[in-house]
Amino acid sequence: MNSDLPEAELSDWLRINLPDDVEVRAIRVLSGGQSNPTYRVTTARRDLVLRRKPFGELLASAHAVDREYRLISALHPVGYPVPEPVALCQERDVIGAEFYLMEALDARVHFDGMLPDYQPAERRAIYEAAIATLATLHAIDPDTVGLQSYGRPGNYFARQVDRWTKQYRAAQTEEIEEVEKLIDWLPRTVPEQKRTSIVHGDFRIDNMLFAKRSASVMAVIDWELSTIGDPLADLSYFAMAWMMPSDWHASGIHDADFASLGIPPLDEVVEIYCEISRWKELPDLRWYFAYNMFRLIGIAQGIKRRMLDGNASSDNALDATSHLKLLAKKAWVQARLAGLR
Numbered sequence: 001m002n003s004d005l006p007e008a009e010l011s012d013w014l015r016i017n018l019p020d021d022v023e024v025r026a027i028r029v030l031s032g033g034q035s036n037p038t039y040r041v042t043t044a045r046r047d048l049v050l051r052r053k054p055f056g057e058l059l060a061s062a063h064a065v066d067r068e069y070r071l072i073s074a075l076h077p078v079g080y081p082v083p084e085p086v087a088l089c090q091e092r093d094v095i096g097a098e099f100y101l102m103e104a105l106d107a108r109v110h111f112d113g114m115l116p117d118y119q120p121a122e123r124r125a126i127y128e129a130a131i132a133t134l135a136t137l138h139a140i141d142p143d144t145v146g147l148q149s150y151g152r153p154g155n156y157f158a159r160q161v162d163r164w165t166k167q168y169r170a171a172q173t174e175e176i177e178e179v180e181k182l183i184d185w186l187p188r189t190v191p192e193q194k195r196t197s198i199v200h201g202d203f204r205i206d207n208m209l210f211a212k213r214s215a216s217v218m219a220v221i222d223w224e225l226s227t228i229g230d231p232l233a234d235l236s237y238f239a240m241a242w243m244m245p246s247d248w249h250a251s252g253i254h255d256a257d258f259a260s261l262g263i264p265p266l267d268e269v270v271e272i273y274c275e276i277s278r279w280k281e282l283p284d285l286r287w288y289f290a291y292n293m294f295r296l297i298g299i300a301q302g303i304k305r306r307m308l309d310g311n312a313s314s315d316n317a318l319d320a321t322s323h324l325k326l327l328a329k330k331a332w333v334q335a336r337l338a339g340l341r
Contacts (some may be wrong), residue, residue, distance in 0.1 A: 093252055240293070
């Protein structure tokens, strides 16, 4: 089976809840994520994808697979590209953690943001499809898909700064000067929220499944951090790829030669998004970059804590934390460029 899932217990649960998928023939761990472990489960009838919470003690509100399931259950019926939801299990004693199942899609994942196997026109088409998919998400009215209670009211970034400060503190292993400065500065400088939408929370090119023979986005995945909030959170987070070197993260393209590769530069990304979403003018994004880097610091610190506790979700957990201090310095640079006050 090559996984840590208990086959017999999972098969018993399937027998009761999904009788057509009763026989589990293979389970394979899927690589990529650091948060919720993901598996491909082959039954006698089809392939499914299983997402579970990590085993062991977890930070409060983290790894919310039930929220992921609720979100894709709301978006799939209206035609937004997400995998079809299959079943949710909130009983921890079945496999040792809450989990859900969704359809497995025959698709491509682009882990390398440079898209080395493609021609310039293909690269541009892939990035344009990703931007359009983001703008389409932000155009969906949460109330019309039953998500009116999916997020708390009030300024999204104020809530998120508070949340990630608490998450960072709960997982903190050392003191980093720039992080302490950000924790002081960010809540004092939160910008006014102009729009409200569904927010993915981790929107980047390697969280999309693309068709094998075109640039079409078949599904957006990994909705653990989704909520109702400010669409600029997603846009600025997606734009972080243009600020991150490729040796920091596989989706980073800061060091790309955009003209020769065919990848649109950041100003064109913003222009395409604004045209589709009918947003005439965006604010300066440097505050948002500082915030998003701070959030990445919180995520990396959580991974580091789980790694030290022996509960990391990926063999690549060490890589995910190796640039933590450099990221903090880069975030503080963005804060200074945004204007300290």
